[in-house]
Amino acid sequence: MTLLTILLLAVITFTSRYLFIHPKMPIRLNAKMRELLSFSAPAVLTAIWVPIIFIQEDKLNLSLANPYLVAATAAVLVAGKTQSIYLTLIISLVVFVALRTLL
C-alpha cells in the first residue's frame, strides 16, 4: 500500500516539473506572458530565501541579534558589489558562524 502511494507521489512531483515543458501541451505563451514569466526566477528564489532569514521557529525575528539577518545583509552587500557566488558564500558564512558563536 505504501509502495503504491510512493509511486503516485512520484507521478505528482514528476508531472509538476514536466507537464509544461512537454511539447504537446497546447500552450502558447504570448509576449505578455513571457514578460511576466521573465520575473519568475528572481521572484521565486526571493520567496524561498527571505523567510529563511526573517522567520525562526515560526516567529518574525527582526532583531539585530538575529545572525541570519546580519549575515544576510552582509551577503546582499557582497553579492551586489562582487557578483561572486563563492565570495558571497564565504564572507557571509564567516559572519554567520562568528555571530552564532558570539551571541
Added chain:
Amino acid sequence: MKRNLKQKIAIKGLLDMMPLNLAVLPWGILCGSLAIQRDFSVLEALLMPLVVFAGSAQLVATELVANNAPLATILFTTFIISSRHFLYGLALREKLSVLPHRWRLSIGFLLTDELFALSGHRKAFIGHYRLIYALSSGGSFYLSWLLWNIIGIFAGSYLPDLTSLGLDFAIAVTFIALVIPSISTLPIFIAVVVSGIFSVIFKLLGWQLDLVFASLIGMFAGFVSARLLPRKLVNNEQTKVSGEGIK
C-alpha cells in the same frame, strides 16, 4: 580537446551546485531517518528520494503516510507543495520543450528549486554544452540528495539532528548570491522586494501555497511596474535574469 571542454563544463556544473548539495545534507538525513522511524521498509524509504525526489513534499508525505492519512489528502498536499514547479516549467517551456526526448525528460525530472536557481542565464539550456552543465549540476544535486537520504536511512538513529546547525543559511545565501546580481532593472528590483515581503507574510500566516502566491504577486508587481514606469527607468535588460550559469 572537445572532450576536455565537456569535462570542464561538467565540473563547473558540479561546483556551482556544490554549496546547495552540501546545504541540504541535514534535511536529506532527516528525510531518510524519519521514513525509517515511521516504519517505512528500507525499499520504501529508498524509493522516496529515488523517484519522488522532493524536499518538503517528501517530508510532509512521510508524516502523512505514517499517520494513516487518507490517500486523497496525501496526494493533494503533495500536489500543493509541488505546484511551484509548474511555474518553472512555464518559465523554461520555450527552451526545454524543443529538446529531444531524453534531454527533456531527464532535465524535467531534475528540475528542482536548485536547478531552476542555476537556470536564470539568458542562454541556459541552449546548445549541447549548456545541457551538459544542466545535467551535471542537476544530476549532482539528485545524487547528493539520494546519498544524504541513504545516510539517514541507515545511520539516522546514531546521528544528532543537524537541522538546527543553521545550514539553511547556506541555502538562503546561495540564493542571495544568485538573485542580487540579477537585479539589473527597477522592475526586477520591485518584483524581488514585493515577493520578499509577501513571502514572509504568507509564511507567518502558515499558508501551504505561500511560496507560489508570494512569487506570483512579485511577478505581477514587476510586470506592472515595467509598463507603468517611465521608459528611462526601465531599460531593456529583462531577459538577463538571475544566475551564474555559464558565462
